[in-house]
């Protein structure tokens with residue numbers, strides 16, 4: 001299918017002929033992911049505080065679980081939700097070609113133009129069905145950071161059983177640093193992402209209603 005044809009069939013329309021910007025499966029997996037990811041991050045900060053790898057700790061008020069044991073229970077419970085939900089979102093994105101249609105192509109020219117427009121507050125938001133180049137890069141990037149966070153997490157959870165995976169990262173300590181850095185990238189994304197969603201409330205509404 002050519003790029004022009006694929007744009008012509010996306011976004012789809014609902015029974016009443018209205019544009020569907022985010023199909024139901026994307027909306028449900030997005031919000032389940034948001035809850036699971038925030039649970040993983042805040043319980044992860046509590047786990048980190050028990051044995052910091054850098055010379056700082058996260059404020060207790062921002063952590064979940066109360067103590068190391070409680071945080072581990074939250075972290076492992078949310079892990080299954082995050083992985084199952086993530087596989088559903090990724091599977092749908094690949095099989096329906098949604099990723100290809102919505103997140104591709106990303107060009108240097110598009111990035112420079114959209115970034116300079118964004119910094120001057122001149123980005124157009126009239127058509128919410130198409131992502132600009134900066135959004136494509138950020139969404140593609142956070143999906144990869146999420147996959148990296150899960151893989152490095154598995155490597156430090158079961159370093160003996162999954163020693164091949166741990167070896168891919170180098171060793172246990174390196175996998176732990178990769179896990180921390182991917183969490184940091186996701187947290188930085190989240191701060192910008194939530195701010196943007198509040199600045200353009202129509203995009204937030206579309207992530208609930210689909211239209």
Ligand code: HEM
Pocket residue numbers: 026030033034037038102128139140142143146186190193194197203204205206207
């Ligand atoms: C609770 C906080 C969150 C809010 C308010 C929020 C809001 C939104 C909104 C409004 C959109 C649609 C953007 C648009 O159409 O212009 C969106 C899309 C997206 N968000 Fe979030 N989000 C949140 C959490 C997250 C988290 C935790 C992640 C991943 C770590 C994430 C990843 C994404 C991705 C990848 C998309 C594109 C989805 C697609 O089209 O397939 N979001 N979000």
